Structures are given as structure tokens and as C-alpha cells.
Amino acid sequence: MSTEQQVLHRIEKVRRRKARLTDERITMAHGAGGKATQTLIDAVFLEAFRNPLLEPLADQAVFGVNGTRLAFTTDSYVVSPLFFPGGTIGDLAVNGTVNDLSVSGARPLYLSAGFILEEGFPVEDLRRIVASTAAAATAAGVAIATGDTKVVQRGKGDGCYINTAGVGVIERDVALGATQVRAGDAVIVSGPIGDHGVTIMLARGELDIVADLASDTAPLTGLIDRLFDATPSVRCLRDATRGGVATILNEIARASSLAVVLDERAVPVRRQVRGACEILGIDPLYVACEGRMVAIVDGAAADTAVRALASHPLGQGAAIIGTVRDDPPGLVLLKTQFGGTRIVDVLVGDPLPRIC
Amino acid sequence: MRFVDEFRDPEMARALAGRIAGLCEPGRHYKFMEVCGGHTHTIYKHGLEDYLPANVTLVHGPGCPVCVIPMGRVDDAIHIAEQPDVILTSFGDMMRVPGGGGSFFDSSARGADIRMVYSPLDALKIARQNPGKRVVFMAIGFETTAPSTALTVLRAAAEGIRNFSIFCNHVTIIPAIKAILDSPDLRLDGFIGPGHVSTVIGCRPYAFITRDFDKPLVVAGFEPLDILQSIYMLLTQLAQGRAEVENQYTRAVPWDGNARALEAINEVMELRPYFEWRGLGFISHSALKVRPGYAAYDAEAIFATPGVRVADPKACQCGEVLKGVLKPWECKVFGTACTPETPIGTCMVSSEGACAAYYNFGRFTRARVREAAHP
Numbered sequence: 190m191s192t193e194q195q196v197l198h199r200i201e202k203v204r205r206r207k208a209r210l211t212d213e214r215i216t217m218a219h220g221a222g223g224k225a226t227q228t229l230i231d232a233v234f235l236e237a238f239r240n241p242l243l244e245p246l247a248d249q250a251v252f253g254v255n256g257t258r259l260a261f262t263t264d265s266y267v268v269s270p271l272f273f274p275g276g277t278i279g280d281l282a283v284n285g286t287v288n289d290l291s292v293s294g295a296r297p298l299y300l301s302a303g304f305i306l307e308e309g310f311p312v313e314d315l316r317r318i319v320a321s322t323a324a325a326a327t328a329a330g331v332a333i334a335t336g337d338t339k340v341v342q343r344g345k346g347d348g349c350y351i352n353t354a355g356v357g358v359i360e361r362d363v364a365l366g367a368t369q370v371r372a373g374d375a376v377i378v379s380g381p382i383g384d385h386g387v388t389i390m391l392a393r394g395e396l397d398i399v400a401d402l403a404s405d406t407a408p409l410t411g412l413i414d415r416l417f418d419a420t421p422s423v424r425c426l427r428d429a430t431r432g433g434v435a436t437i438l439n440e441i442a443r444a445s446s447l448a449v450v451l452d453e454r455a456v457p458v459r460r461q462v463r464g465a466c467e468i469l470g471i472d473p474l475y476v477a478c479e480g481r482m483v484a485i486v487d488g489a490a491a492d493t494a495v496r497a498l499a500s501h502p503l504g505q506g507a508a509i510i511g512t513v514r515d516d517p518p519g520l521v522l523l524k525t526q527f528g529g530t531r532i533v534d535v536l537v538g539d540p541l542p543r544i545c
Numbered sequence: 546m547r548f549v550d551e552f553r554d555p556e557m558a559r560a561l562a563g564r565i566a567g568l569c570e571p572g573r574h575y576k577f578m579e580v581c582g583g584h585t586h587t588i589y590k591h592g593l594e595d596y597l598p599a600n601v602t603l604v605h606g607p608g609c610p611v612c613v614i615p616m617g618r619v620d621d622a623i624h625i626a627e628q629p630d631v632i633l634t635s636f637g638d639m640m641r642v643p644g645g646g647g648s649f650f651d652s653s654a655r656g657a658d659i660r661m662v663y664s665p666l667d668a669l670k671i672a673r674q675n676p677g678k679r680v681v682f683m684a685i686g687f688e689t690t691a692p693s694t695a696l697t698v699l700r701a702a703a704e705g706i707r708n709f710s711i712f713c714n715h716v717t718i719i720p721a722i723k724a725i726l727d728s729p730d731l732r733l734d735g736f737i738g739p740g741h742v743s744t745v746i747g748c749r750p751y752a753f754i755t756r757d758f759d760k761p762l763v764v765a766g767f768e769p770l771d772i773l774q775s776i777y778m779l780l781t782q783l784a785q786g787r788a789e790v791e792n793q794y795t796r797a798v799p800w801d802g803n804a805r806a807l808e809a810i811n812e813v814m815e816l817r818p819y820f821e822w823r824g825l826g827f828i829s830h831s832a833l834k835v836r837p838g839y840a841a842y843d844a845e846a847i848f849a850t851p852g853v854r855v856a857d858p859k860a861c862q863c864g865e866v867l868k869g870v871l872k873p874w875e876c877k878v879f880g881t882a883c884t885p886e887t888p889i890g891t892c893m894v895s896s897e898g899a900c901a902a903y904y905n906f907g908r909f910t911r912a913r914v915r916e917a918a919h920p
Contacts, residue, residue: 192875193874196874196875196879196880197874197880197908199880199881200879200880200881200904200908203880203881203884208886211887212654214651214654214655215654216650216651216653216654217650217653218641218650218886223886224886225886395663395667396663460546463546463549464546467546467549469663470896523592524592525553525590525591525592526550526553526555526591527553527554527555527558527591527592527593527769527770528555528558528559528592528595528596529591529592529593529594529595529596529769530592530595531589531590531591531592531906531907532905532906532907532908534904534905534906534908537641537885537886
């Protein structure tokens with residue numbers, strides 16, 4: 190083994206080691222979804238709450254009650270601005286939780302909605318948010334069955350935060366998850382990536398960039414039904430939210446001890462998103478989507494799966510973007526458009542905080 | 546996408562790679578330094594080294610604005626940020642750079658108002674919107690960003706905005722290249738010259754490299770084909786026994802630079818007698834400060850900064866990496882004690898830093914990557 194390989198070997202060992210929380214205060218990095226978030230969850234939350242359902246740290250917990258398999262999840266929404274092209278914080282609060290249930294193979298049934306409002310927040314804005322929340326729930330086929338309202342003093346919140354929790358029932362006989370992934374599987378995205386993140390960034394109006402672009406926020410339940418109708422060979426589904434496609438694929442690679450090799454030219458990215466990302470020096474692979482998923486399917490079923498997804502309005506532009514291999518375990522590689530190869534690592538800082 | 550895709554064309558890359566291989570004398574080893582961190586980023590982000598023959602090595606240079614900021618200056622900036630009614634504004638790259646007492650992020654978590662901006666003009670906008678606050682812009686960068694800082698000061702002066710100042714950490718590229726050439730540890734065959742800096746200073750200031758050190762320099766653009774072409778141009782010079790300054794980035798770099806940008810810098814700033822560079826130590830006439838005439842916009846004149854020199858952590862070998870003496874992975878703490886999450890040195894922080902680029906994109910032997918990607 191060369192010296193360089195020894196160094197790399199040592200680094201991979203360090204990366205697998207459990208991180209210690211040394212920070213004395215919460216920084217923005219703890220909310221960025223990268224390693225700092227992971228460390229915080231491991232050291233503080235998992236340490237205190239530890240149980241077999243929580244331990245996999247999946248987007249949802251799956252458990253049986255009297256022979257019925259249920260999926261249960263929660264998520265909080267702090268997006269800024271509250272209104273943006275393609276949706277509102279209310280749309281995100283419904284679709285985000287619905288999608289966390291759907292990707293486990295569940296049919297989402299009931300949601301809770303907790304609103305934290307800041308003193309002085311216009312009731313008219315709240316009405317708009319609640320109307321879009323209701324419309325999104327209807328579109329997703331879920332009922333908001335319970336809720337809560339709190340008001341905090343001016344300056345102690347940023348207008349409106351929402352927390353939703355959701356419960357769904359898993360009726361299909363499927364076992365989905367990173368551990369189901371095998372070498373030879375195909376990596377598929379359900380449509381162009383990065384629309385939501387770039388839309389939010391531009392909607393903040395700090396960049397003086399204008400583009401014809403809207404958030405992709407949408408419930409994925411129907412799209413996932415279409416996929417399962419076409420093929421049973423689905424191994425793993427993930428909605429590509431915070432941290433984007435790259436972050437999710439890293440989690441899958443790490444959890445399965447397999448490699449994901451992506452082809453940059455195959456990754457669907459809208460012209461507007463690519464342009465904005467080029468200007469800002471951001472990689473679209475890390476930009477959040479709110480209505481796109483990554484599907485890992487048996488390589489033999491890949492074309493069938495893409496056709497099925499593309500036949501649904503939310504799957505326009507679905508594409509095979511890479512494959513799963515044995516080596517190098519735990520890493521995501523990218524064959525660049527230019528023809529070179531590089532690593533796609535977990536992002537450290539969040540280039541775009543408060544995206545959802 | 547126009548103006549992007551044509552500079553990332555794999556067919557062209559293959560053709561250029563063939564010509565590059567043809568120019569390399571067998572048995573000779575070529576070492577070129579890309580001075581600019583932007584180039585380092587491009588090289589790793591696009592996997593450009595996959596196209597180079599084994600006997601061509603790229604050495605990463607000191608042209609990463611964040612990387613060269615010494616810890617003491619980070620502490621000074623945090624000291625300013627923690628004064629009453631101050632809003633410190635900074636490019637995002639600086640936020641995680643560790644000083645002796647933590648980073649901007651840590652200071653922000655302690656209660657300081659530190660905001661990320663994309664341009665000094667955004668900082669000025671914040672000053673306009675917050676007349677009761679003192680808004681300070683953490684000015685960093687080479688001649689590339691100095692003009693926009695200078696113009697922002699001029700705009701503030703023209704508008705009579707009194708609650709805006711800059712904490713000036715601008716550095717100049719030529720003394721850094723000189724320091725590297727004077728360093729006995731490094732044998733280089735030529736330089737890939739910094740493109741963005743050269744849009745401002747032009748190509749003439751590099752003449753001493755060919756004259757005094759007999760090395761070729763090719764000013765290069767930031768797309769991967771730009772860099773491949775500059776390597777081709779460097780090898781052509783070497784094959785023909787020439788050592789000249791050439792300009793590959795003609796679509797952006799005028800030979801004489803940008804006179805108006807230089808004027809703006811010169812109006813607002815003057816050379817410091819000396820400035821500390823992280824890892825490189827004190828270099829004379831290598832940095833800019835605000836001229837006394839604009840002292841009202843000089844954070845160093847407004848706030849009493851501690852100005853304490855903080856020694857780099859012993860384990861940190863950023864200096865060697867910045868000089869190109871060590872490859873990132875040869876540093877003792879690379880990737881283990883020093884990672885992008887918990888950086889010890891600045892080279893691991895900035896997206897332009899050689900260690901971060903290597904860790905995030907290139908951390909893997911080229912051979913193994915090739916094997917995995919093309920089984």
C-alpha cells in the first residue's frame with residue numbers, strides 16, 4: 190500500500206468513527222444536515238431517547254400495531270421566505286411529511302399541524318398559509334386530524350414556523366431501505382433536481398438574479414404508486430430534501446457499504462438551476478428538492494421504472510443517473526461531464542440555510 | 546449551457562490530453578504550480594488530473610484568499626464583531642475559519658451579529674438599512690476583489706454613509722509568488738497564472754518570473770479546458786526552450802489589465818509595509834490598507850483591535866501546503882484531526898483551499914477511482 194493509500198485508509202477509518210460533540214453552543218452547522226447535525230443527534234438525542242425504532246435514524250419509524258404496519262414521522266418547517274414561487278411554508282409542511290411517509294411505501298393518512306406564530310404576524314398571511322396547507326392536504330389525500338397553536342413575543346420567532354407529524358399505513362408487502370440495496374442496482378431520480386432550493390434562494394431577493402423557476406414541492410404518493418404498479422424490484426426510496434441528491438446517496442452508500450457511481454451528464458438539471466448554481470458556485474447535487482425522489486431499483490428493472498415514473502406528471506424528466514457497485518464501499522463517485530472522476534462527499538456547511 | 550459546456554467538452558479534452566502526452570519527454574518529470582485556488586478547485590471538481598500523464602504533477606499554490614488569512618486577523622475581526630451595535634459582514638468562505646478564539650460561526654452563536662454577503666455592496670446596503678448600527682465588511686482577497694471593496698468605499702463616501710467601514714485584509718499576488726520562487730524547497734517547471742487576478746493587474750507584472758527565474762507562466766481561465774490548454778502551452782514553451790509570459794485567458798484578461806480597477810484600488814488603498822500571511826510568515830509590501838484619507842471607512846482606525854499575532858497550531862502544515870512543498874495528504878493531520886467539519890488549518894476550510902478540494906473531491910487514489918469508474 191502506498192503512503193497516499195495508507196492516509197486515505199486512515200481517513201475512512203476516522204470517518205466511520207463516532208464523532209464527539211465538543212461544541213458548547215448550537216451553531217448554524219448543527220442544522221445543516223451534515224456531519225454536525227449527525228453528531229448532535231447521536232450525542233444528545235439518540236443518547237437520551239435510544240430505542241430500536243429510532244436507532245436507524247430513518248426519515249420515518251415503521252412498526253406494527255395489531256398486525257398492521259404503520260409509518261410515523263415528524264418534521265419542522267422554518268423556511269424563509271414564507272411565500273415563494275410554487276408554494277408556501279404550508280405546502281412544504283404537508284408535502285414534506287407526506288413524502289417522508291410515502292418513501293417508506295406507506296399510504297399517508299393523518300397529519301398533525303403545530304403553528305408557532307410571532308406576535309404581530311399578519312392574520313391575512315396566516316390565512317394564506319393555512320389555505321395552502323389545507324389545499325396541499327386535500328391534494329395529498331390526507332386529513333389534518335389534530336393541531337396546536339402557540340404565539341411567541343415579537344422578535345422571538347420569524348413570523349411563522351410549522352411542525353407537522355404524520356402517520357400512514359404500509360399495505361404493500363415491501364421492505365425498503367438502504368440495506369436492501371445491491372451492487373448492480375440502478376440509481377434513478379424522478380425529475381430535474383434543485384428547483385426548490387434555487388427558487389427559495391432567488392425568492393429571498395438578496396442576489397438580484399431573476400429566473401423563471403418554481404419550487405417542485407409536491408406529494409410523491411401517486412408517483413410511488415405508479416412505480417410499484419410497474420415493478421416490485423424497488424430497493425430504496427428517498428425524497429431528496431435537505432442536502433439534495435448527493436447527501437441522500439452518501440447516506441445510502443454508507444449504510445449499505447456499497448459505492449454509488451453517478452454520471453454527471455445524466456443528472457437532469459433545469460437550465461435556470463444550472464445557471465444560478467454556476468454563478469453562485471453551488472453544486473446542484475446538493476440543492477434541496479421538495480417533490481423529487483431518488484429510487485434505487487434492480488438494474489434489470491431500471492428502464493421499466495423510468496418509463497413508469499415518466500408516465501406520471503410528477504415524474505417528467507425521470508432518469509437513470511448512476512449505478513451501485515461494490516467498490517469503493519461507502520463512497521459516492523461522479524464521472525464528470527468533462528470526463529474525469531471525483532468524489533461526491535457529504536457537505537459540511539449548508540450553502541442555503543432555512544430552505545424548508 | 547452556453548459559455549460553460551464548450552469549455553467542458555470531453556472530446557476536446559481527450560484531444561488535448563493526447564497532445565500533452567506527446568509533448569512530455571519520457572523520463573522527465575514536470576511540476577507546474579497553479580497559483581490560484583480557483584484553479585485548484587476546478588482541477589479537482591472536474592477530475593482534470595485523469596487526463597494528465599503520470600509525469601505531469603500539479604502543485605497547488607498560495608492563491609486562496611481565505612487560506613492566507615492568519616489566525617490573529619480572524620480574532621481581530623471577531624473582536625470587532627463583538628463590540629456594541631456592530632454588524633460584521635463577510636463572504637461565506639470565512640465563516641468557518643478558525644481563529645485563536647473560534648470562528649465567525651462560534652462568535653455568532655455567542656451572540657455577535659455576523660452576516661454572510663455575496664458582495665461588499667450588499668454590506669453597504671445593510672449599512673443603509675441599519676443606520677443605528679456600525680456595519681463592518683471583512684474585506685479579503687487578492688487584486689480580484691480589492692477593486693469592488695475600493696469602489697464600495699468610494700460609493701459610501703459619495704453617498705455620505707457614515708456607519709460603514711471595511712476591515713481590510715486584501716493581499717497582493719506578486720510578493721507571494723516571489724516568496725515561493727525564493728523558497729529553496731521547491732523545484733517548479735512553470736506556473737499556471739491566476740486568471741481573475743490578471744483581469745485586474747494584467748500580464749506584465751509576471752515578467753520577473755521569466756526574466757529572473759527563467760520559468761514560463763501561462764495566465765489561465767477557470768474552466769477545465771482552459772487549464773488543460775495552459776498546461777499544453779507550458780509544455781510547448783519548455784519543448785521549444787522558451788520561458789515567457791503567455792495569456793491563455795484572452796477572453797477575459799487584457800495584457801495591460803484593467804486601469805480603472807487599479808485606479809480605484811490606488812485611490813482608496815495603499816501598500817502595507819508588511820503583512821503576515823498564514824503559513825508563509827511576514828512578507829513585505831504584500832498587502833493593502835485603507836489610505837488615511839479614507840480613515841472614516843477603516844475599521845482598523847475606528848476600532849481598537851488587539852492585533853495579537855497567534856501562532857498556527859503546531860500540527861498545522863498549511864504553510865507547506867500553500868507553498869506547494871507538501872501535498873495536502875502529506876500533512877500529518879490531513880483528514881484525521883483536520884477535516885472540513887473540524888478544520889485546524891485554513892486550507893481545509895475554503896472551497897479554494899487545496900486540502901478541502903482534495904478532501905472533498907479528490908480523496909482517493911486516481912488509479913482506484915479509474916478502476917471503480919471504468920471496470
